[in-house]
Amino acid sequence: MSQFRPVREVMVVGVGLHAFGRFPEENLSDLARDAVVDALRDSGVPWSAIPVAYFGHVYYHGMSIGETTLAQLGLTGVPIINVENACSSGSTAFWQAYWGITSGVFDMALAFGAEKVPSGPVTVTAENSPARYIGGDHMMAGYALRMKRYMEETGAPASALAQVSVKARQAASMNPYAHRKETYSVEDVLNSRLIADPLTLYQCCPTSEGGAAAVLCAADALDTYGIDRSRAIRVAAAALTSGNYNGRGSDHSAFSPYRTEPAALQAYEMAGIGPEDVDIAQVHDAATIGELQQIEALHLTPFGEAWRATEEGRTALGGDIPVNTDGGLLAMGHPFGASGIRMVHETVTQLRGEAGPRQVENARVGVAQCSGAGDVTTVHILTR
Amino acid sequence: MVISVDERCLRLTDESGERGALLGMRCLQCGVHVFGPATFCQSCTSPDLEEVELSADGTLYSYTIVRVPPSGWPGPVPYVLGETELPEGPHVLAEVIDCAHEDLRVGMPVTLALQTVGMDGIEGSERAVYKWRPV
Ligand SMILES: [Zn+2]
Numbered sequence: 001m002s003q004f005r006p007v008r009e010v011m012v013v014g015v016g017l018h019a020f021g022r023f024p025e026e027n028l029s030d031l032a033r034d035a036v037v038d039a040l041r042d043s044g045v046p047w048s049a050i051p052v053a054y055f056g057h058v059y060y061h062g063m064s065i066g067e068t069t070l071a072q073l074g075l076t077g078v079p080i081i082n083v084e085n086a087c088s089s090g091s092t093a094f095w096q097a098y099w100g101i102t103s104g105v106f107d108m109a110l111a112f113g114a115e116k117v118p119s120g121p122v123t124v125t126a127e128n129s130p131a132r133y134i135g136g137d138h139m140m141a142g143y144a145l146r147m148k149r150y151m152e153e154t155g156a157p158a159s160a161l162a163q164v165s166v167k168a169r170q171a172a173s174m175n176p177y178a179h180r181k182e183t184y185s186v187e188d189v190l191n192s193r194l195i196a197d198p199l200t201l202y203q204c205c206p207t208s209e210g211g212a213a214a215v216l217c218a219a220d221a222l223d224t225y226g227i228d229r230s231r232a233i234r235v236a237a238a239a240l241t242s243g244n245y246n247g248r249g250s251d252h253s254a255f256s257p258y259r260t261e262p263a264a265l266q267a268y269e270m271a272g273i274g275p276e277d278v279d280i281a282q283v284h285d286a287a288t289i290g291e292l293q294q295i296e297a298l299h300l301t302p303f304g305e306a307w308r309a310t311e312e313g314r315t316a317l318g319g320d321i322p323v324n325t326d327g328g329l330l331a332m333g334h335p336f337g338a339s340g341i342r343m344v345h346e347t348v349t350q351l352r353g354e355a356g357p358r359q360v361e362n363a364r365v366g367v368a369q370c371s372g373a374g375d376v377t378t379v380h381i382l383t384r
Numbered sequence: 385m386v387i388s389v390d391e392r393c394l395r396l397t398d399e400s401g402e403r404g405a406l407l408g409m410r411c412l413q414c415g416v417h418v419f420g421p422a423t424f425c426q427s428c429t430s431p432d433l434e435e436v437e438l439s440a441d442g443t444l445y446s447y448t449i450v451r452v453p454p455s456g457w458p459g460p461v462p463y464v465l466g467e468t469e470l471p472e473g474p475h476v477l478a479e480v481i482d483c484a485h486e487d488l489r490v491g492m493p494v495t496l497a498l499q500t501v502g503m504d505g506i507e508g509s510e511r512a513v514y515k516w517r518p519v
Contacts, residue, residue: 130389130393133458133501133511133513134513135450135453135454135457135465135477135479136478138453141448144448144450144465145445145447145448145467148446148448149445152446152490194449196449196450197451199448
C-alpha cells in the first residue's frame, strides 16, 4: 500500500560531477558549484530557468551554505533548501526534487550535494554524547559487526567479501572521476591493515570530497524548455524511508541492513516492476559487507547469497546484475552529501549508453540505493 | 558518588558505580521492549509504556575488535565491541571486557559489568559505563 501518488512523470535531464578525492585548495562551495555547472551544461537548461534547488551536505560550513554557493551563479531569488540526512543527504535532495515536480508545484528542480570531510573514523553522535564512552559510535565498527554476523550465518568466506572491493577498483580504473583507481587483488585486500576485525582498510570506503548534481524536469515540460528528449531518463520511483520497526529491521540489530527492504518494496511498487527487471544497481557499499546486504535487501539475490553472486562474477561489469558500475563508495569515495546523486549520475550515464568502457550493454532499468544513519534509506529507480 | 554514563539507559544501584541495571521500556499493548527511553512504542506506537530493568544476561550476537578507535574513545586500543542480544529482544552495544580475543564466539553468554571511566585530563568526567563480560 503506497501512500504516495505521483501526478506527473519526471525525467532527469542533466547530471554533473566534481571529481571525488581530496581537494585542499577547494572549499565546499567550489565542489558543489562545479558539479552544478556541469549538470546545467549537460541539460542545456540555464540557471535562470531553475525554479528550486535542494542541497545535500552533512558537515557544517556555515548557515545557508546552499544559498551562498548558488549566489555565484546569479541571485535569481528561487527557494534553496539545505538538506541533512546523513549519508543519504544527496539522495534525499534528489527525492525532494522529484516530489517537488511530480506534485505539480515546479516544472524543474536542481538537486546537488557536496562534502568536505575530516579524515579518520566517522562518528554519528555529537561530541559530548554518552556514546563516546560506550565505544559503539563508529561507522566501520558497525559494518564489522554486520560482517562478522553475516559470515557466521551464511558461511561466506573472507575472500568473497574482499572480492567486492577488488570489483569496485576494476570499475573505478575505467572512471576518471574516481578517488581510487588502482586495481588490487583479493590478497591485497585481506592483507591490508585491520580497522575492525574482520574489516580491513581496503574494505572501507575512503572519506572523500566531491560534488554531484542533477537537473530534473517534468516530462510534459521538456519541449517548453527545449530539452533533448532522447537523453532524458525517467524517474520511475523515488522512495525515502526511516527506521521501520515492522520491517525486517525488527530483529533489533543496531546495524540491521534489512531496513532497506521497505524502501525497496515501495520503489518497486511505484515503478510497477520487480527486482528481476533490474539491469544495473548502485548500492551503498560504505564497506564490502554493505554491498552484499543491500543487494539482498533489494531482492537482487536471495538473502544470504549475494556473496556467491559476487564470487561468480555476476555483480561485476559483464555479469548479469552489475553493481556499483562506477566503483561505488569503495572506490569513488564517500562525500556524504554527494554520494546519493553520484549514484544517479552513474545510472543516468549508463542508461543513456554514455558510460564508455564501463558501459553495460542494453541497460534499461537502474536502481540507486543509499543508506544513512538514522536508518535513512532512499531507493530510486530510473528507466530508459 | 559516581554518575551513570546515561541515566536514561543505566540505573546505578550503589554509590560506587559498580552495580546497576540497564533500563528499557516495555509496551503494555504489544509487549515489545526497547533499550533506553521511548515516548511511544517503537513497534505499535502505543503510549502505554512502563520503564523496566532489562536482563543483565544476554548472548553475543556479533563482535568486532576495534583497531582504529573513534575520536574521544577513553579506553584501551584495540578494544572489543560487542553487540549483545537480551532475552527481551533489544540489542545493546558495549565494550566486551575480560575476554581474550581468541575466546570470543558469536552466541557466547555474556553478563552486564560496570566500570568507571574518565575522559583523559577532564576533571569530573568519570562515569559508570556498562560493559559486557563473558559468563
Ligand atoms: Zn507496542
